[in-house]
Amino acid sequence: MGDRHVLLRGLPKVDEVLQDKRLVLFYETMPRPLIVETVRNAVGDLRTAILEGTADRVLTQDEIMDRITAILTEKKKKSLRRVLNATGVVLHTNLGRARLSREASQAVMDVMDTYCTLEYDLKSGTRGSRHLIVEDIVKKVTGAEAAMAVNNNAAATMLVLAALARGKEVVVSRGELVEVGGSFRIPDVMGESGAILREVGATNKTRISDYRNAYEEGVTGCFMKVHTSNYRIVGFTEDVGLKQMSALGKELGLPVIYDMGSGLMTDLRWYGLDEPTVTDALKDGADVVLFSGDKLLGGPQAGIIIGKKEYIDRMKKHPLARAFRVDKMTLAALEATFAQYIDREASVKEIPVLKMICARPHELKERAGRLADMLKAACPDFHYEIESCTDQVGGGSAPTCELEGYGIGVWKEELPAQKLERKLRKAPVPLIVRVNHDRVLVDVRTLADEEFPLAVEAFLSVAEGAPADGTGTLSHEAGTLSHEAGTLPHGAEIFPHMKGGEI
Template sequence: MNAPDESVVHGSKASPKDLPALDRVLRDCAGVVAEHGHTLVAREARALLDGLRARAIAGELMLAELALLPQALAARVAARMQPAMRPVVNLTGTVIHTNLGRALLADAALHQVLALMGSPNNLEYDLASGSRGDRDDLIEDLLCELTGAEAATVVNNNAAAVLLGIAALAGGREAIVSRGELVEIGGAFRMPDVMSAAGATLVEVGTTNRTHPRDYAGAISPRTGLIVKVHTSNYAVQGFTASVDEATLAPIAHAAGVPLMTDLGSGALVDLSTWGLPAEPLPQAMLAAGCDVVTFSGDKLLGGPQAGLIVGSKAAVGRIRKFPMKRALRLSKLPFAALEATLRLYLRPERLVQDLPTLRLLTRPQAQIQALAAQLAPVVAAAVQPRFSVEPVALQSQIGSGSLPVERLPSAGLALRAVDGRGRTLEALVTALRALPRPVIGRLNDDRLLLDLRCLEDPAQLTSQLPALTESLT
């Protein structure tokens, strides 16, 4: 684009008539048009010119800015092509963070997704017979081997697994649940509402804090279609409490010819106490206790993609698989590929702590995190001083996503304070960190910005961005 007339005094204001025509802008930005196409560039050019015209009418546009119009248009187009979903640096201290994408996929899962999504694959094709196949066949044997189930199927998340299980087994009938297990999880997913949506009539037994075997036995009637147990993974009831475990409840259900379904939610497939973590109930144990159906998540403690896994008896899982709602809730090929690759890692449990990012982060030694905090403290301080102080501190991480809500993991990180003691100054730092090319997300607590380093395996994700942070704070 041609520069403004040399007779124009530097700093002169532009009028609407000084704005170039759209076709001229596109000619001067031919390189951007060649890269992105006419449609997108023309749309952004019109929007840019409209904004400049409004500023010119208001007397706010300087002539010198018109010389930079090609750069401004290129920046607009580049910004328009930036994805809304971006990688971030999770320094919140919550390992499986629902708002930050939950579990990180293992390298094996990433490679499998890349290999299969860019190529035709046998999602529903039987390579042995050359005929149409069922996607469940690709994963059922693996799930049965890992859990001891007779049959298995998968849907797009655990909420769907619970909904489908209740609809298939208790639709039009009654489903019995303890009052102490009528949970609500994120997104207002409430068990009474799920029962209603599944077409089942909720029958509450027991009290909020105590439920006994006789409560279930007394509630069973010819109208009963299902007994449901719900693992209270996202809260804890303490004190004078009582509940009925699956091993006690299964004989009561089966004596009446009623299936028993339990929702474990968090999805642990191995005993976490092996690595010093609090134990979570396992699908294997629930099936051995007599449950007909067990549902759990793929993207929490299991460490895979979002998925709802359903394992159990052939009869119960067969009814679920044939239920019409199943097709609407089925897992698509992308998470299916990631889930299979993740599950195969469990065939070699001795390597899980190395191969599975979720388990690796949960078991990371505090001493290692403290060493990283000591290493990063002066580097971060140099980037944010003199406005902020930085010191290494001991912290408490949490597992997240409703798993083991009262348990904490000893961790370490950095505490940043505003030197002037003003909350707005600290908020400005939080905003600047979120605005980095790879946003950095910490947590505010007691007039401090805490950067928990448990999930920071590559320090360069933070340190490489510190010059940009310094510039934004000046």
Template sequence: MTQKTLAQLPSVDRLLALPALADAIARHGRQPLTDCARAELAATRELVRAGHPLPATDALAAAIVGRADRLAQPNLRPVFNLTGTVLHTNLGRALLAPEAIAAMAVAAAAPCALEYDLADGGRGDRDALVEPLLAEILAAAMGEQAKNFAATVVNNNAAAVLLALDTLAKGREAVVSRGELVEIGGAFRVPDIMRRAGAKLIEIGTTNRTHGKDYAEAIGAKTALLMKVHTSNYAVVGFTKAVEEAEIAEIAHTHGLPFMVDLGSGTLTDFARWGLPKEPTPQDSLAAGADLVTFSGDKLLGGPQAGILVGRKELIAKIKKNPLKRALRVGKVTLAALEATLRLYRDPDRLAQRLPTLRLLTRCEHDIAAQAERLCPLVADFAGETSLVSIEPAMSQIGSGALPVERLASAALVVRFPGKRPGRQLAALEERLRALPQPVIGRIADDALRLDLRCLDPADEARFAAQLSVR
């Protein structure tokens, strides 16, 4: 009987000839639809053998279209970040400004003067696309040093540190405070990066206290540089002592050594201007006497993934001659986005409106709470009758290793399921949210699903609400 039933299944050719599949073939191509039809028929045969009834032809066609649509979805999909972490490493960190996105599209769609000097028709330097902007932004902090300034860009800040150490300290010693030997995301550790660069790590001080004399006493014939690492992803409190950058710079320069600062995240503006916690800037380090500063482009700066090195021209020149520079350099699309982002910093009065990262960080708690009031009924309806949804104060974090202790007042929609063991219901709800056309990523904690609305841009609210309403 099963074989007779299976014989009633339409052939692949017959299915592909159905009007219901015509639009899908036009969208996805005939070969992908053929593959989906074969796969759906194979799955249907297994179900029939297991005792399930034979599906109608139109249901089979709909299943094939659904399979094709799912396969056509990009793996890198946009999501709603309601985790409470603004710069979420797993969700792509900084959002780019419209100006940066437009610049990327232009660079991707046409030949560009990436390494071509339009003034004299000769070979150009890709770093020259952003170096003048960085010099302009940092000029006030550098004073006379501005005449001796240069910059270069690589894939990320870890690459920047690796390249700098490989160039300036390979086979020699780099002096770092023990309390600054941080581990960043993915178990990448500063000592490991130094080892890969061929530099010998000289640890000084203790985990909680390091003094200026520790730097001075560690300097020997094999010392290449003194280094300070901004402990951006944790904080040591209590009985602590860290040496100020200006003092380390003076010690280094007294011994004829360069002083390097790894800021990790790095921002090019004073956050205190917008009532945000103070974060060290490259300007601060350069003004304190640092010879080389490295920082990220895709964190607090609000641009694309990149590692930026700024400082003394002769040091940058050495770094750019290192063969590793070619392996770690960035392409035209990244440089286009970085240039457009840096241009926004020339207009500090409008930066908080034009730079998405800063706009999210400075969102008013009252506005977020009002947004929560509007969305609460929709989330409650989506979660189901057995759920309890409330609006509760929340404390967002900046993320990506920036200001780990500081929190930003926010509001969250909190979903609970009454009962002793709500874990299964919470997991099911979380899965449903992740299965939406634009997945919603929240956070389960304390037997509740928390949707922090700080990162839900008001411009995206209608789209977010619309997909919750579709059943």
């Protein structure tokens, strides 16, 4: 018991700890009450350990301060943090999907901390409509009669069905009753919207006669086609093209809805991406087309609805339109992204998603070589080898599209690849890589040139044994956001420490 009294007397007072010069930087960046709480809890934990008999000595002042500063450093970290994507998956759902272009990022910055014309008409000095902010530019780029934006494509699906088919049947092929990320299923959202699902055809074969036979006057609300953007049915198959379905819809006086999901605006078949485009969907006669903003469009998370004005106007007036509306930052990014599509040729170079998808193998090989040279100079104890690899679009888009890429295989004796991956993930700016057998693969397709120095810093943090909690120093000279710049090889893993999750 006497020993415990000695140990307790050796504990520092909370007020004394709060005066320690090592807390100065934390006072500049953190609320004082949070620092006080952390110090009090740390000292309290030491006291509890002594009373419970699990502490056999008094920690030194330096040891106590190291413990407190480590806790404070961890508390300073934001939950939403920047990472370096070296997986080769362009639209990596776990990593935030599409990177915005410089123009879109700047547009967000311009309205983020200021007042803006979100719902204000400068000409009349009266209230305006946020629907009009992106409508004109979307109409110009797509050729649609009308357009609106909601917070994601799931919301777009819900709103379209609620506005056009509530209480009525929506005829859909069984082969198109898809499930996307987060267990979001088309049949489920139909039920929530108030529409009634009418399945037709078989899983692998659906004919136009199936739609015609399902039609009942006054009962059928619309025909719906869903692009199977995250899987393919091959072999003994048959489906109904949008042109056929649109012709039948026109004959029967029913709207035809096309949920195309990924929202590709530019034909990229030349680059190996065989996906339908938004403009083709309108040309083929769809009355309403809906797609995501943060997939192949390359913009922020949003659901874009385009089509005939009579239908879009009904959606704008629907009560769910307010529940699903987007904020000024999303609208700013959307407007800027669509504006870049006015010049389709330039958009492939300026919109990061398109630029990454269209990157040529020889370009990627050259970039991998440059990064390898930087890594060799900074961390000579590792082994490096330029490797060809297969990248993917990701984000539930173009599931059969294989992109020929290049990366750097990195390994080190006595350091298992799984452990190296974990250490890189704990770097000051985490580097997310693939694990391929006995080495990690740093894929350069999704890693911008301006991010190369930060990737080197991540390896340096491993080589120098930087604290796993990210307390090491880091040069941010080259750390600005950049917009230069996957089926995986056998044995490769993305996020090997995670189980499941949409990519």
